[in-house]
Amino acid sequence: MQNPDELSEMGARRPTVTTISRRAGVAASTVSRALKGDPRIAKKTRAEILEIAKEVGYMPYASARAMVTGQSGLIGFVTGGTDNPFYSEMLEVLVSRAGRRRRRVMVLHAGTEPLEESTVETLVQYQMDGCIITSAELSSRAADICHRFRVPVVMMNRVPLIHSSAVSCNNYGGSELLIELLLAAGHKKIAIVGGTQNTSTSLDRQRGAADALARRGLEPVVQVDGQSNYMGGLKATALIIAESHRPDAIYAVNDIMAMGVVDALGAHGIRVPDDVSVIGFDDIRSASWPRYSLTTVAQPIDAMVDRSLDLLEARIAENETPAEAIHIAGKLRLRRSCRLPDDLVSFQQFV
Amino acid sequence: MQNPDELSEMGARRPTVTTISRRAGVAASTVSRALKGDPRIAKKTRAEILEIAKEVGYMPYASARAMVTGQSGLIGFVTGGTDNPFYSEMLEVLVSRAGRRRRRVMVLHAGTEPLEESTVETLVQYQMDGCIITSAELSSRAADICHRFRVPVVMMNRVPLIHSSAVSCNNYGGSELLIELLLAAGHKKIAIVGGTQNTSTSLDRQRGAADALARRGLEPVVQVDGQSNYMGGLKATALIIAESHRPDAIYAVNDIMAMGVVDALGAHGIRVPDDVSVIGFDDIRSASWPRYSLTTVAQPIDAMVDRSLDLLEARIAENETPAEAIHIAGKLRLRRSCRLPDDLVSFQQFV
DNA sequence: TTGAAAGCGATACCAA
DNA sequence: TTGGTATCGCTTTCAA
Numbered sequence: 189m190q191n192p193d194e195l196s197e198m199g200a201r202r203p204t205v206t207t208i209s210r211r212a213g214v215a216a217s218t219v220s221r222a223l224k225g226d227p228r229i230a231k232k233t234r235a236e237i238l239e240i241a242k243e244v245g246y247m248p249y250a251s252a253r254a255m256v257t258g259q260s261g262l263i264g265f266v267t268g269g270t271d272n273p274f275y276s277e278m279l280e281v282l283v284s285r286a287g288r289r290r291r292r293v294m295v296l297h298a299g300t301e302p303l304e305e306s307t308v309e310t311l312v313q314y315q316m317d318g319c320i321i322t323s324a325e326l327s328s329r330a331a332d333i334c335h336r337f338r339v340p341v342v343m344m345n346r347v348p349l350i351h352s353s354a355v356s357c358n359n360y361g362g363s364e365l366l367i368e369l370l371l372a373a374g375h376k377k378i379a380i381v382g383g384t385q386n387t388s389t390s391l392d393r394q395r396g397a398a399d400a401l402a403r404r405g406l407e408p409v410v411q412v413d414g415q416s417n418y419m420g421g422l423k424a425t426a427l428i429i430a431e432s433h434r435p436d437a438i439y440a441v442n443d444i445m446a447m448g449v450v451d452a453l454g455a456h457g458i459r460v461p462d463d464v465s466v467i468g469f470d471d472i473r474s475a476s477w478p479r480y481s482l483t484t485v486a487q488p489i490d491a492m493v494d495r496s497l498d499l500l501e502a503r504i505a506e507n508e509t510p511a512e513a514i515h516i517a518g519k520l521r522l523r524r525s526c527r528l529p530d531d532l533v534s535f536q537q538f539v
Numbered sequence: 540m541q542n543p544d545e546l547s548e549m550g551a552r553r554p555t556v557t558t559i560s561r562r563a564g565v566a567a568s569t570v571s572r573a574l575k576g577d578p579r580i581a582k583k584t585r586a587e588i589l590e591i592a593k594e595v596g597y598m599p600y601a602s603a604r605a606m607v608t609g610q611s612g613l614i615g616f617v618t619g620g621t622d623n624p625f626y627s628e629m630l631e632v633l634v635s636r637a638g639r640r641r642r643r644v645m646v647l648h649a650g651t652e653p654l655e656e657s658t659v660e661t662l663v664q665y666q667m668d669g670c671i672i673t674s675a676e677l678s679s680r681a682a683d684i685c686h687r688f689r690v691p692v693v694m695m696n697r698v699p700l701i702h703s704s705a706v707s708c709n710n711y712g713g714s715e716l717l718i719e720l721l722l723a724a725g726h727k728k729i730a731i732v733g734g735t736q737n738t739s740t741s742l743d744r745q746r747g748a749a750d751a752l753a754r755r756g757l758e759p760v761v762q763v764d765g766q767s768n769y770m771g772g773l774k775a776t777a778l779i780i781a782e783s784h785r786p787d788a789i790y791a792v793n794d795i796m797a798m799g800v801v802d803a804l805g806a807h808g809i810r811v812p813d814d815v816s817v818i819g820f821d822d823i824r825s826a827s828w829p830r831y832s833l834t835t836v837a838q839p840i841d842a843m844v845d846r847s848l849d850l851l852e853a854r855i856a857e858n859e860t861p862a863e864a865i866h867i868a869g870k871l872r873l874r875r876s877c878r879l880p881d882d883l884v885s886f887q888q889f890v
Numbered sequence: 891t892t893g894a895a896a897g898c899g900a901t902a903c904c905a906a
Numbered sequence: 907t908t909g910g911t912a913t914c915g916c917t918t919t920c921a922a
Contacts, residue, residue, distance in 0.1 A: 202688055204915055215893045228891060250665045252915035255898045260602065262645075269631065271824055276627035280620065283648040292661060294613075294645050297634040310643060313601045314551070337553060418828060447778035451830040452688070473622055477769060479802040483919055555899055566909045572902055579907060603899035608915045893922075899914105906909080 202500035203244040211240050213434060215406035223248075246279060254315055263500065264305065264311050264339075271417050272444050273472045274487070275322060278344070279441040281493045285506045291317065296402070298323045312337045318500030320344050330435045340503035342496045345487075347388040353499045354513045355492050359389050359469075362485035362518045363396025363441070365538055366467050370437045370534075371404060372529035379435035380408045381424045381445050383416035390416065393441040393469055393497070409433045414445040421448025423535065429456055436464060437526065443475045443484055450480050450525065465526035469518075476523070485518040492516055554595040562591050564854070574599075603659055605666055609874035614851065615662050615670035615690075617647045617654065622768050624823045625838070627674060629695070633671065640848060642668065642683050649674045654681040664689045669851030671695050672703075689853035693847045696838075698739040704850045705864045706843050710820075711741050711870040713836035714747025714792070715822040716889055717818050720834070720871070721788045722755060726816060730786035731759045732775045732796050734767035741767065744792040744820060752765040760784050763795045772799025780807055787815060788877065794819035796824045801831050801876065816877035820869075834877040843867055 205223070209216040214233065218289070222229045222237040223246075229237075240246075254260040267275050277431035283293045294314065296307045303323060308330045311319055312454050318340040331349045334341050341352035348354035370378055380397055383390030394411070401407055410433040414420035421440050425448065428435065438453075446468030450460055460466050468475060473484030495514050501510045520538040522528065556574070560567040573580045573588040574597075580588075591597075605611040616639050618626050632645045645665065647658045654674065659681045663668055669691040680717050682700045685692050690705035699705035711798065721729055731748055734741030742847035745762070752758055761784040765771035772791050776799065779786065789804075797819030801811055811817050819826060822837030851858045871889040873879065880886070 201914095205917090216915090217894080217917075217919095218892055221892090222915095230891060233891080242918075247660050247663050249915050251602040251896090253917080254602035255600070255606060255915080256917045258898085273624060275626070276624070276630075279627075280648065283646050287648065287657075292645055292647070294643055295630065295634050296643070297631065297638065304580070304793065306638075309598050313597050314643070315600070315602060418825070422829070448828075451828070452805065455829065475770070477802070478773070478806070490630070552898095556901090557899075568901075568903095568910075569908055575901095578911090581907060584907080600899050603903080603914090606899080606916095607901045609914085879905090891922105894920090896917105896919080897916105898916090901913085903912085904910090906907100 203223065203246050204249070207244060208237060208240050208246060211244070212237050212508050231305075239310060258315060259317050259504065260315045261291050262316045263291050263497075263536075264294050264296050264314075264316045264363070266298055266307060266319055266321040266323050268298055268323035272442065272470075274442070274444070274470050275444075277472060278322070278489055278493065281489050285490070285493050286497060289501070290329075291497075295530065297446065299502050303327055308333045311339050317504050320435040320496050320500070321346065340500050340506060342499050344496060345387075345389045348511060348513050349379070350505055351511060353511045354501075355496045355499065356389070356513075356515055357485075357487040357492065358515045358517045359392035360399075361395035361515075363393040363439075365520060366439060366469070366483075366485060367397045367400035368531065369535060370439065370465060370467065370526065371400075371406075372531060372535075373437075373527045375437040375527070375528070376406065377409045377435045378406070379428050379433055379438045380411040381414035381421055381435065381438060381440040381449060382408075382411055383414060383441045387416075390441055397439055397441075409435050414440060416442060416445060418448040421445030422449075422452045425449045425452035429453075429458075437466070438464060439467050441469055443472045443482055444471040446482050446484070447474065447480050450482075454500050455508065460525055461527045467526050470520075475521070481524040483523045484521050484522075486521050487518050488516050534536065544735060554597050555600070556597075557593050558595060559588060559597060562595070562844050563588050610668050610855070611664065611666040612640050613644050613645050613665055614665045614848075615645050615647050615667045616666075617649055617658060617670055617672040617674050619649055619674035623793065623821075625793070625821050628823060629673070629840055630843065630872065632840050635839070636844050636848060640852070642848075653680055659684045660715075662690050667690065668855050669693065671847050671851070672697065675739075689858060691851050693850050695847060696740045699862060699864050704854075705860045706847045706850065707740070707864075707866055708836075708838040708843065709866045709868045710743035711747035711750075712866075713820060714744040714790075714870060716749040716886075717790060717820070717834075717836060718748045720753035720879065720880065720886060721790065721816060721818065722751075722757075723886075724788075724816065724878045724884060725880070726788040726878070727757065728760045728784075728786045728788070729757070730779050730784055730789045731762040731763040732789060732791040732800060733762055733770055734765060734792045734796065736764065738767075741792055748790055748792075760786050765791060765799070767793060767796065769795050769799040773803045774794030774799075776803035777801045780809075788817070789815060789875075790818050792820055794821040794823045794833055795831050796834070797876075798825065798831050801833075811876055812878045813870070818877050822869075824874050826872070832875040833872075834874045837872050838869050839867050 204217045205216045209219045222234040320342045335351040343354040345356045412424040414424040468482045468484040471484045475482040548665045556567045556570045573585040608750045674694045686702040694705040696707045763775040765775040819833045819835040826833040
């Protein structure tokens with residue numbers, strides 16, 4: 189590593205390829221090639237250059253590189269304001285998995301409204317190699333800008349747009365499975381606490397549940413909006429109780445609402461699962477807390493993130509990759525928040 | 540906005556200052572000045588240029604700008620892997636507040652170990668305008684690199700390093716206040732659930748509590764390590780119960796642990812606050828859930844983030860700004876998890 | 891296997 | 907008030 193004196197001597201600029209090329213007595217282009225492992229460079233030359241680079245503590249300027257290659261190494265993560273911890277967990281995974289591919293993550297926050305102009309502009313200005321969107325809405329105008337400026341888009345747990353790919357958990361199927369579990373356990377009066385009504389995730393889960401019930405000639409005893417957050421789950425349950433629907437099981441389409449359901453029931457002295465079974469979806473961290481111990485379907489976050497990055501990289505490498513939609517099956521997590529069927533065997537394959 | 544044909548005609552490159560300068564019949568430098576509102580440019584010229592820029596959908600290349608100005612518009616957020624939602628909430632605020640200042644946030648995840656080399660290198664490579672660090676440890680080597688390469692650093696809720704500034708909540712004082720509240724309510728047997736032992740935040744809170752007790756000639760009936768997470772709070776409480784310390788109040792130095800404390804007590808049939816008062820620190824979102832309704836000290840996240848950005852900007856503008864340490868007082872949130880003193884008036888000023 | 895030179899886009903300086 | 911030009915650091919032709 190270069191010593192401080194030498195650095196300040198250079199007017200506070202860090203070493204560049206030129207610094208190295210001069211020391212090594214070669215051309216800058218040779219340094220560039222050696223550094224990126226171009227096979228044409230002689231072994232010996234390469235070794236020398238690497239040695240010097242290390243010595244002076246060389247670190248490339250990302251901006252210079254981006255300018256000439258057109259790639260920034262940046263992935264945008266666009267997320268709506270939400271208090272669902274699922275998205276924080278996803279971000280954490282994304283940062284880590286993207287890092288392995290030498291990509292960095294920039295967080296772009298879109299409000300609850302459709303994506304603001306400025307967010308999309310940032311994607312373009314920073315020449316993001318791609319972006320992953322989980323916010324509720326991407327206006328067609330925003331999508332259009334991404335497409336025109338060749339910013340690959342992957343929608344996560346959202347409906348794919350014309351030119352974007354999409355990765356999601358098998359929300360419909362996971363939901364069916366959960367309902368079948370409840371039915372197998374003998375439940376007949378099932379209430380559903382729905383999520384934000386304009387997201388495909390919630391809608392798919394609700395449809396999956398409704399269809400699974402319909403197949404047995406049943407329907408939910410009631411369906412209430414839980415707004416995809418804890419307080420919503422709480423209020424929805426209060427409503428269900430107030431209106432005396434008396435369900436024997438409640439399916440909240442995500443865990444954070446399910447936690448609200450459990451707490452609301454507890455506050456009314458209703459025991460879980462003795463009096464009412466509760467199930468959720470996502471398997472967020474707190475779902476496994478003993479207090480809640482939620483039976484739920486775990487979204488395969490790691491796989492979802494990896495596949496998203498794969499899709500982005502395919503698009504980066506070759507612009508005309510066709511849009512794809514990938515569904516990944518979640519895993520059943522059997523916990524104590526619901527009564528278990530006698531015949532558990534048939535569910536073991538989903539665990 | 541430019542039509543698609545025109546764009547593809549240009550070989551998929553977006554309009555640049557040159558595109559505009561040609562259309563306007565002026566020099567590129569004039570366009571640059573007009574765009575950034577340089578007062579020397581004639582009103583009319585400027586209007587024309589702005590018009591054209593809008594027409595062609597001009598968006599500057601961040602990389603080109605970074606290269607010449609040396610500023611990227613990027614702020615790094617370095618965070619340790621943690622399941623404390625406080626940091627997610629902080630990130631959310633940061634993204635939003637930084638956005639107002641036209642700065643973007645890049646998330647750099649350092650594991651629980653000391654900051655990896657690669658994280659710091661990213662800061663330098665992308666010429667970050669500054670970074671905010673909340674992870675437990677910044678190795679002196681990493682700090683050195685930041686300093687040498689002129690990346691301003693603000694430590695959030697962490698001990699400032701030699702060349703870094705720091706912003707934190709008044710952890711010590713807030714802790715004193717909470718203990719005084721407990722004492723005023725008549726509690727005498729107070730147990731403390733401590734956090735990660737190598738963070739100044741936890742240590743300060745523990746010291747504040749110990750000192751406040753000592754002032755009345757008391758000391759904690761027991762102090763247990765809760766590892767700053769929910770399960771830790773749960774286990775710590777189980778231990779306190781198992782060892783029959785019989786406290787009449789438990790102070791967990793952060794909310795996520797306090798939630799574990801409440802749940803563990805509940806699981807043992809101990810009522811909160813009737814049998815035992817519980818208090819936390821942070822005021823994370825879930826602290827206000829009716830189920831927990833935690834009395835706590837709210838960290839002033841908005842102010843902390845704003846002041847951090849101020850400090851960074853001061854350093855960006857003028858490199859030799861001296862390091863500063865800022866403590867911002869938190870606000871007391873009185874909720875139902877603890878017995879309240881008869882004399883509430885003296886605490887009203889902190890609410 | 892290596893070198894020289896051009897060029898990416900925006901800005902800043904020096905002239906005019 | 908504006909134009910011309912050099913420059914930031916890196917990569918990529920094209921030559922040698």
